Amino acid sequence: MSTTTPTPAGTLPAPGPAGDGPQPPPVVVGADGSECGLRAVRWAAEEAVRRDAPLRIVHATPHLGHRGVAGSPAGDLPRARGATAQAYTLARHTVPSLEISTEVVPGEPVQALLHAAEDAQLVVLGIATTGAADEMVLASVAQKVAARSPRPVVVVPRSRPGGTGSRPHVAVLGLGEREDDEPVAVFAAEEALRADRPLLVLHTRADDGGAWAADSSRWAERWPDLRATHTAVPGPTGGRVLAAACPTPLLAMSAGHGGLLHRPMDGLHRWLLRHCTSPMAFVPPVHRVTGKEPREEIIAVG
Incomplete structure (x- = not known):
C-alpha cells in the first residue's frame, strides 16, 4: 500500500529522460521533515542530476491507514504528506529540471527504505548525530539501512562547516x-x-x-x-x-x-x-x- 503525495499547486512533475530507452533506476532519499532530512534531500537531488536519474522521495510511517478518534484519519498521514511536500519543494528548487516522485508508505522506516533500495541505484539518508558518546547506542535508521542495503547508501550529516573547495x-x-x-x-x-x-x-x-x-x-x-x-x-x-x-x-x-x-x-x-x-x-x-x-x-x- 502506498500513497503518492500531490505536487504543489501550479506545478507539474518534470518530464522524464528523452528517448525510448529504459529509465535508469532512481536515487531514493528518505524524508522525515527534519533539518538533516532536508539536507539529505538537497544532496540527493544534486546527485540524481549528476547520474541523469529520477529522484524518489520516500517517507515511511508505521500507522498509515489507522483511524484516530471517532474514525477520523490518523495524524500521521497529514504529517507524512507535509514532509514529502516540503522535500519535493526543496528538490524542485535545487534542480528545477529533475524528475521527482514522492511516496508515503506504511511500515517501519528501515524496512520501507530497504524495500525501496531494491529498485534504486543509490539511497540517501540524513543523520543528526553530534558526536556525543551516548549516541547510537541503539542503531539509528541510517546505520541499520547502510548495514543491510543491497545498494550503496550515502549518509549526509547534520552539519558540514565550511566549504570543501576543490578538495578530492x-x-x-x-x-x-x-x-x-x-x-x-x-x-x-x-x-x-x-x-x-x-x-x-x-x-x-x-x-x-x-x-x-x-x-x-x-x-x-x-x-x-x-x-x-x-x-x-x-x-x-x-x-x-x-x-x-x-x-x-x-x-x-x-x-x-x-x-x-x-x-x-x-x-x-x-x-x-x-x-x-x-x-x-x-x-x-x-x-x-x-x-x-x-x-x-x-x-x-x-
Whole structure:
C-alpha cells in the first residue's frame, strides 16, 4: 500500500529522460521533515542530476491507514504528506529540471527504505548525530539501512562547516574483505569522475597482497581520466581516517560485515557516523550483493 503525495499547486512533475530507452533506476532519499532530512534531500537531488536519474522521495510511517478518534484519519498521514511536500519543494528548487516522485508508505522506516533500495541505484539518508558518546547506542535508521542495503547508501550529516573547495573525494580501502575493495574503488572513482573531482585513495591494510587496488598504475589504466593520489593509513582509527580525509565532498568505504553483539555495523563505522561531518557512502560488501557469505561468518556459525 502506498500513497503518492500531490505536487504543489501550479506545478507539474518534470518530464522524464528523452528517448525510448529504459529509465535508469532512481536515487531514493528518505524524508522525515527534519533539518538533516532536508539536507539529505538537497544532496540527493544534486546527485540524481549528476547520474541523469529520477529522484524518489520516500517517507515511511508505521500507522498509515489507522483511524484516530471517532474514525477520523490518523495524524500521521497529514504529517507524512507535509514532509514529502516540503522535500519535493526543496528538490524542485535545487534542480528545477529533475524528475521527482514522492511516496508515503506504511511500515517501519528501515524496512520501507530497504524495500525501496531494491529498485534504486543509490539511497540517501540524513543523520543528526553530534558526536556525543551516548549516541547510537541503539542503531539509528541510517546505520541499520547502510548495514543491510543491497545498494550503496550515502549518509549526509547534520552539519558540514565550511566549504570543501576543490578538495578530492576520498575512498577508504581495507575496511573489510579484500574482495570488498573493488566495489568501493569503482563507486568512488565513478563518483569523482561525475563530479569532476580528484580522488584520494586511503589504503588502510598494511599488506595488500598484490591486489590491483594497491597499484596506482592499474588505476590509471582503468580510469585514465581520473586524477587519483594514494596514501597509506595503516592501523586505521576513526581519528586517523578523518584527519587524512576530511573535509571532503564524499567519503566512500565498505559497509563492513557487522560488529559484535549483533550490532549492524563495525565499531569504526559507528564511530565515523557519530563524528564525521562530511557525507559518507557505505558500499555493500560483495557477499550482500551475491549472496555468498563472508569467511568470518561461516566460521562463526560452524
